[in-house]
Amino acid sequence: MSEAQQDRIEPLDEDFERVLCVVAHPDDIEYGTSAAVDRWTTAGTEVTYFLLTRGEAGIDTMHPRDAGPTREAEERAAGRVVGVEEVAFGTHRDGMIEYGLDLRRDIAREIRRRRPNVVVAGPYELMFVGGMLNQADHRAVGLATLDACADAGNRWIFPEILDDEGLEPWHVGLILVAGAARPTHFVDVTGHYDAAVASLEEHRAYNDVLPDDFPKPPQLLQLILGGGAERVRAQDESAGAGIEHALLVQAFRR
Numbered sequence: 001m002s003e004a005q006q007d008r009i010e011p012l013d014e015d016f017e018r019v020l021c022v023v024a025h026p027d028d029i030e031y032g033t034s035a036a037v038d039r040w041t042t043a044g045t046e047v048t049y050f051l052l053t054r055g056e057a058g059i060d061t062m063h064p065r066d067a068g069p070t071r072e073a074e075e076r077a078a079g080r081v082v083g084v085e086e087v088a089f090g091t092h093r094d095g096m097i098e099y100g101l102d103l104r105r106d107i108a109r110e111i112r113r114r115r116p117n118v119v120v121a122g123p124y125e126l127m128f129v130g131g132m133l134n135q136a137d138h139r140a141v142g143l144a145t146l147d148a149c150a151d152a153g154n155r156w157i158f159p160e161i162l163d164d165e166g167l168e169p170w171h172v173g174l175i176l177v178a179g180a181a182r183p184t185h186f187v188d189v190t191g192h193y194d195a196a197v198a199s200l201e202e203h204r205a206y207n208d209v210l211p212d213d214f215p216k217p218p219q220l221l222q223l224i225l226g227g228g229a230e231r232v233r234a235q236d237e238s239a240g241a242g243i244e245h246a247l248l249v250q251a252f253r254r
Contacts, residue, residue, distance in 0.1 A: 009183055009231065009235065010185050012186065012187050018047075018117050019045060019116055019117070019118045019119075020048050020050060020116035021033060021048070021050070021120040022051075022052075022121055023049075024051070024052050024094075024122065024137035024138055024141040025058060025137065026055040026058075026075035026203065026206070027074075027200065028122055030199050031220070032179065032196070032225055032247050033178045034078065034195070034196045036178075036247045037082045037083070038082040039187065042083065042192075047083065048084065048114050049087040049088065050088050050107070050110045050114075051090065052103070052137075053089070053092050053093065053094040054069070054071055055071035055206070056068035059206060071203070071205065074203045074204065075203075078199045078200070078202040079199075081195060081199040082195050088110060096137075098140060099139075104148045104151050104158075105151070105161070107145055108148040108151040108152040109165070111149065111152035112152050112161060112169065113167060115170045118173070119172050119175050121175060122138050122145075122177070123142055123177060123179040123180050124139050124140075125181050126139070129180075142177065146252070149172040149254065171254070172254060174254070175252040178247060179248075180248070180250035183249055184249070184251050185249050186246040188246055189225060189245045189247050190229075190243055193225055193245045196221050196225065197217045197221055200217040200221065201217050225247060228247055229244055229245050231246075
């Protein structure tokens with residue numbers, strides 16, 4: 001197989017019923033993934049969110065005791081825009097998440113509680129696509145999510161989740177990493193761009209303090225989702241015809 005064939009991005013088989021998105025902070029899902037969420041919920045798929053923090057350290061001009069509740073409320077509103085009603089939060093400190101057993105246990109517990117067919121994680125590489133340094137919380141949560149999918153299916157890892165909480169092991173069949181450096185699949189989110197923009201715009205307190213030169217939600221999501229569609233069309237113009245926006249993901253089947 002040639003390198004070009006190995007790097008080919010294929011359409012994702014979306015035959016699943018339940019999806020759990022796991023990220024570090026409010027607004028992480030809204031940087032593109034929410035377009036796919038809107039596609040899935042519109043089709044009747046159940047999608048839930050699990051955020052490890054409330055993003056309380058994310059606004060320099062707002063004390064964490066105020067920022068946490070504000071950003072939590074904004075995330076719940078952002079979820080509702082794309083059809084998500086179940087949004088859960090962990091108790092890890094924003095900016096101070098450490099990869100380890102506690103983090104894996106918390107994610108494994110949520111997987112057993114929600115019993116998803118698909119888990120969507122964030123990127124865990126050192127660098128974002130485009131060369132920007134990935135933030136520490138993102139790296140820790142992304143990697144822990146991959147490992148927690150295995151933990152959730154093994155009754156002998158974190159047995160207290162079963163013994164004390166009665167949550168039976170659960171096998172996750174597919175993990176998707178949104179924003180991965182080397183995507184393997186795409187979700188055609190044509191028609192869901194506006195919902196994704198509206199979802200990101202719900203993060204008003206956070207968006208209002210971003211630098212003036214930071215792209216606004218419509219421009220930012222056009223870069224991410226429009227750029228994804230361009231990449232799909234570039235590999236096969238006929239197969240990509242009609243695709244205006246696409247979320248690129250790296251898929252791991254288990």
